[in-house]
Amino acid sequence: xxxxxxxxxxxAHPHDVRVNVVGxxxxxxxxxxxxxxxxxxxxxxxxxxxxxxxxxxxxxPGWRLVLPVGADDELKPLLGREDKYGRWIDRIGLxxxxxTGGIITASVVAIGYLAPHWIAPHVPMSWERNVxxxxxxxxxxxxxxxxxxxxxxxxxxxxxxPGATKGPTGIKVAALDVRMFNAAALPxxxxxxxxxxxxxxxxxxxxxxxxxxxxxxxxRHVTESLIRELGIGALIRLFAGNVGANADQIVSLSYTSSxxxxxxxxxxxxxxxxxxxxxxxxxxxxxxxxxxxxFSAAFLRSHPLSASRALNFAKSFDPxxxxxxxxxxxxxxxxxxxxxxxx
Amino acid sequence: xxxxxxxxxxxGDRAIRFTGSWREYLPIAAxxxxxxxxxxxIYRFWAAARQRxxxxxxxxxxxxxxxxxxxxxxxxxxxxxxxxVLAPFFLFFQFLFxxxxxxxxxxxxxxxxxxxxxxxxxxxxFARFRALRYRLSRTYWHGxxxxxxxxxxxxxxxxLGRIALSAMTMFIVFPWAATRLWNSRWNAMSFGPLQFKAxxxxxxLKLRWALIYLVPMGAAALSAILFIGILxxxxxxxxxxxxxxxxxxxxxxxxxxxxxxxxxxLNWYAAYYRKAASVTSLGELEFGFDATTLQxxxxxxxxxxxxxxxxxxxxxxxxxxxxxFMVRHLHxxxxxxxxxxxxxxxxxxxxxxxxxxxxxxxxx
Numbered sequence: 001x002x003x004x005x006x007x008x009x010x011x012a013h014p015h016d017v018r019v020n021v022v023g024x025x026x027x028x029x030x031x032x033x034x035x036x037x038x039x040x041x042x043x044x045x046x047x048x049x050x051x052x053x054x055x056x057x058x059x060x061p062g063w064r065l066v067l068p069v070g071a072d073d074e075l076k077p078l079l080g081r082e083d084k085y086g087r088w089i090d091r092i093g094l095x096x097x098x099x100t101g102g103i104i105t106a107s108v109v110a111i112g113y114l115a116p117h118w119i120a121p122h123v124p125m126s127w128e129r130n131v132x133x134x135x136x137x138x139x140x141x142x143x144x145x146x147x148x149x150x151x152x153x154x155x156x157x158x159x160x161x162p163g164a165t166k167g168p169t170g171i172k173v174a175a176l177d178v179r180m181f182n183a184a185a186l187p188x189x190x191x192x193x194x195x196x197x198x199x200x201x202x203x204x205x206x207x208x209x210x211x212x213x214x215x216x217x218x219x220r221h222v223t224e225s226l227i228r229e230l231g232i233g234a235l236i237r238l239f240a241g242n243v244g245a246n247a248d249q250i251v252s253l254s255y256t257s258s259x260x261x262x263x264x265x266x267x268x269x270x271x272x273x274x275x276x277x278x279x280x281x282x283x284x285x286x287x288x289x290x291x292x293x294x295f296s297a298a299f300l301r302s303h304p305l306s307a308s309r310a311l312n313f314a315k316s317f318d319p320x321x322x323x324x325x326x327x328x329x330x331x332x333x334x335x336x337x338x339x340x341x342x343x
Numbered sequence: 344x345x346x347x348x349x350x351x352x353x354x355g356d357r358a359i360r361f362t363g364s365w366r367e368y369l370p371i372a373a374x375x376x377x378x379x380x381x382x383x384x385i386y387r388f389w390a391a392a393r394q395r396x397x398x399x400x401x402x403x404x405x406x407x408x409x410x411x412x413x414x415x416x417x418x419x420x421x422x423x424x425x426x427x428v429l430a431p432f433f434l435f436f437q438f439l440f441x442x443x444x445x446x447x448x449x450x451x452x453x454x455x456x457x458x459x460x461x462x463x464x465x466x467x468x469f470a471r472f473r474a475l476r477y478r479l480s481r482t483y484w485h486g487x488x489x490x491x492x493x494x495x496x497x498x499x500x501x502x503l504g505r506i507a508l509s510a511m512t513m514f515i516v517f518p519w520a521a522t523r524l525w526n527s528r529w530n531a532m533s534f535g536p537l538q539f540k541a542x543x544x545x546x547x548l549k550l551r552w553a554l555i556y557l558v559p560m561g562a563a564a565l566s567a568i569l570f571i572g573i574l575x576x577x578x579x580x581x582x583x584x585x586x587x588x589x590x591x592x593x594x595x596x597x598x599x600x601x602x603x604x605x606x607x608x609l610n611w612y613a614a615y616y617r618k619a620a621s622v623t624s625l626g627e628l629e630f631g632f633d634a635t636t637l638q639x640x641x642x643x644x645x646x647x648x649x650x651x652x653x654x655x656x657x658x659x660x661x662x663x664x665x666x667x668f669m670v671r672h673l674h675x676x677x678x679x680x681x682x683x684x685x686x687x688x689x690x691x692x693x694x695x696x697x698x699x700x701x702x703x704x705x706x707x
Contacts (some may be wrong), residue, residue, distance in 0.1 A: 007486030012535065012684035014407075014485065045410065054410070062486035062686055066407075085374065086389035086415045094374065101381030108383060 002071045009062025021074060039078040120224035125169045125189060132188030136174050144175040149338025152331040156203060159326055160211040160270045171217055177339040182299045183209050185216040187226060195339050201284055203326040208267055208281025215266035221259045264309055268316045277323040282313035361670040363401030371397055372659040389415030398666045404484055413481035432459055468502025469495050472528055479532055485681060489534035490689030501527055518545040518552045525619050535684040537626035543619050551614050555607040562599035566592060610636045631674035642668050
């Protein structure tokens with residue numbers, strides 16, 4: 001027999017009762033009153049500062065039986081397990097829950113990291129066209145419009161990637177009169193080249209840079225990095241034709257290092273197929289990484305250069321090959337003057 | 344007899360006491376933190392329920408502890424409801440608003456923006472009411488719970504109106520709004536058969552509120568005087584002396600401005616809660632709250648320091664520390680007739696305080 005305190009849930013008045021375990025029920029008695037509660041109706045309640053055991057009933061919300069903590073052993077067979085961490089955790093146990101949860105969390109993080117790579121190829125290029133066009137349009141008068149120069153620039157793209165500028169989803173390339181070394185792939189298959197990348201390189205090195213950007217476009221790395229940086233909402237914004245990011249942000253979107261490596265190996269292949277010497281590209285990369293930082297900062301930010309990247313281009317040099325110039329002399333001259341303003 | 348005397352006397356003999364200890368709470372804090380991390384935050388609701396179950400059970404009122412009966416599941420569902428209600432707001436701010444701006448429909452964009460903003464303030468007030476109602480309905484003592492029959496829709500409107508009025512006066516009349524709202528909130532609440540009664544007014548709180556405006560203004564005036572003084576000195580001195588003095592002075596002004604306003608706000612809230620508790624009653628029970636501005640400051644700085652020193656783990660103790668602080672400074676006077684205290688007949692809300700969670704407002 002155990003002495004206990006009973007609250008009936010009707011008033012706050014406490015009743016002193018005696019408790020006996022009879023079969024699978026609790027028998028409660030007072031001087032002139034008795035009641036029996038089946039074990040199925042009882043639930044354990046955490047509380048009472050650890051010095052008391054508190055029982056409730058599933059059918060009567062305020063009903064509470066407060067027992068001394070020693071009663072635990074006697075009542076144990078009657079009571080179910082204590083709700084500890086919440087039923088869904090208790091069901092599998094704390095440690096298994098932590099392990100399963102840890103694995104799921106890690107996978108979600110991993111999927112979050114990889115998802116842009118999977119989604120990007122399925123985003124219709126037409127969604128991005130307006131966005132890229134608007135960004136190029138934003139540069140306005142800075143765009144270099146010399147017709148012959150433009151032809152030469154497109155010819156250079158065609159030289160490394162035959163057919164790339166043709167068709168409705170063809171690559172559109174534009175030169176910009178901005179005094180900073182940079183070249184970037186934009187959404188919608190646009191590639192922009194800043195003036196110093198044309199005037200302070202030779203056409204072989206520029207061919208290497210363009211091949212690299214063409215690879216970014218073809219592999220949908222731009223869309224991928226857009227999704228990576230702006231979140232999945234980027235898709236809806238692309239569809240709506242307004243990314244909500246300015247030209248500067250888009251031009252300096254950064255790629256993952258594996259995307260960079262992939263674009264490099266594509267570019268090396270393109271140069272090989274086009275029979276263009278890869279060494280000038282290697283020299284350019286080497287030079288840029290040593291150059292005064294403010295000059296090439298933008299390029300380096302989105303295309304982190306390392307010695308190994310230059311080396312990969314250098315290694316692809318074949319001493320047996322009979323390399324051809326990337327552009328004819330006339331084309332080269334026209335390209336050099338692409339930003340010349342008509343007088 | 345069944346009447347319990349509940350007069351505050353020496354420590355340990357008080358009507359309401361907190362008996363928890365941080366060591367006893369440690370296993371709860373640690374497993375809660377681990378489970379929250381491993382479930383991408385979903386366990387948050389169950390963690391909150393466990394924390395409250397502990398804190399309530401270690402809060403003794405007269406002869407028995409409080410009991411928290413809310414569950415993680417109901418708080419999770421409360422959260423899901425809020426997500427559904429707030430989704431249109433999110434979609435608007437994320438997509439529709441920039442799209443309207445981009446299409447040159449700025450008038451339409453800001454019109455909808457204003458409407459949504461008003462709706463959010465309304466929901467904020469509603470949330471605050473519902474949180475208090477939910478907490479009372481899940482708090483048991485002697486097998487009796489609290490609650491309210493008021494769904495809180497009107498309170499949301501009153502909240503919106505009073506906040507709008509005080510915003511129009513640059514919050515100069517905020518004490519008036521805050522005290523009236525306290526009354527509306529608490530007068531709608533009950534415990535068992537007993538109705539809460541609150542009659543708070545701004546009397547005695549106005550000077551402290553004025554200080555929030557006066558202290559930064561005073562700091563600005565002081566700096567202007569110092570500035571002129573130093574410039575005057577500069578005419579007679581050579582070298583970096585005046586410039587260094589100017590630098591130090593600006594630092595002092597900035598500190599006064601950024602520390603002065605929060606400190607004065609805290610100073611006001613300390614007085615507000617002391618007064619609010621003293622004019623709120625439940626049946627024959629009266630309340631008192633004795634935390635001073637310095638004690639509040641100690642609580643907040645302690646919370647910050649704890650989080651920094653433990654590299655963030657201390658965050659799991661903020662709820663514990665805040666609750667212990669409230670209970671330790673709360674006094675209850677008068678007596679309860681337990682045989683007259685019948686079960687609450689108020690409707691127990693099914694959904695939890697998701698709204699308050701979403702708007703990040705406390706219940707009290």
